[in-house]
Amino acid sequence: MLIVMHHSATDRDIEAVKKTIEKMGYKPVAIPGAERTAIGVIGNQGWVDDAPFRGLKGILEIIHVTKPYKLVSRDFHPHDTVIKISNDLKIGGKNPFLIIAGPCAVESSEQIYKTAKFLKDLGVKVLRAGAYKPRTSPHSFQGLREKGLEILQDVKRDLGIYTITEVMSPEHLGLVAEKVDIIQVGARNMQNFDLLKEVGKIKKPVVLKRGLSATVEEWLASAEYILLEGNPNVILCERGIRTFETATRNTSDLSVIPLIKGNSHLPVIYDPSHATGKSKLVPPMALASIIAGAQGVMVEVHPEPEKALSDGPQSLNFKEFERLYLKIQKLISFVEDELKP
Ligand code: PEP
Ligand code: MN
Secondary structure (H helix, E strand, O other): OEEEEOOOOOHHHHHHHHHHHHHOOOEEEEEEOOOOEEEEEEOOOOOOOOHHHOOOOOEEEEEOOOOOOOOOEOOOOOOOOOEEEEOOEEEOOOOOOEEEEEOOEOOOHHHHHHHHHHHHHHOOOEEEOEOOOOOOOOOOOOOOOHHHHHHHHHHHHHHOOEEEEEOOOHHHHHHHHHHOOEEEEOHHHOOOHHHHHHHHOOOOOEEEEOOOOOOHHHHHHHHHHHHHOOOOOEEEEEOOEOOOOOOOOOEOOOOHHHHHHHHEOOOEEEOHHHHHOOHHHHHHHHHHHHHHOOOEEEEEEOOOHHHOOOOHHHOEOHHHHHHHHHHHHHHHHHHHHHHOO
16 A cells, blocks of 8 residues: 655654554555655555544545555655665666676686686676576586686686676575675576575675566566565566567567566666577667666677587677677667667
């Protein structure tokens, strides 16, 4: 439930509403706006009776929110969320477009250092690479796990590049959070609710990928699990969904980017590699996502894609990535100059 206060409501009126919410056993969340304050009711499992508010002063409107999420909604938080990855790196709002790149998986120290050095020299600030890999077949490469995390920790220390890696189980969360700057919850775990709750208890930025066949509502409800536990630093990542189409690995749903930016205050980025599954399709789709309003991209890059232990066919080699990187820079400055209102 959302209680919208009149613009002339006093601090006392607002306090009285908050107290009433608390007396009912719920938590009030004040949402200050330019014109008026709204107060969200958190913690209810179903319909909230509005009778206790009827005699209170300063209330303009009571809105019963029927969506399965509140904290991630723009109704509850009208301004864009800005997420601090470090003192010099933020995403969301008017912050610069964030480019995350790197191999699907950590395969060796040599592969990671080579890639990280190339990316850093180009200007990329965040290296991606999976240590724990969610693979369809148990016979496929499962990742270097703890050893992979150590390599990521070393490269971050030695080259000063920020890192992101996937966490697959609550059991590994503490270690992963200690070793990297951003935690990734992958598509297959988007509805692993126990994992989401644990990720919500730490304050690290989290990239939450859209589930293999998740609706936007399910995806936002998953983000709500993280926010509700106290971690507001969620970045949503569109990575394509499964449809009848088999010509591409997934069906790339760019329309959700502007849609979500209307519904939610959380930053949205796009992963053209998993969204298409084909390296040739990655550059045009990455560029298209900028026009759609994405606040960043995450691209798979490998020194030798043909030898990659996972996702080689969708990985760009260094030359291909450099070409894309330069086009992204050009497009961003065009969008900033010409298209921004
Ligand atoms: C990945 O980023 O390597 C990955 C496994 O992605 P997704 O969870 O989107 O399939
Ligand atoms: Mn991958």
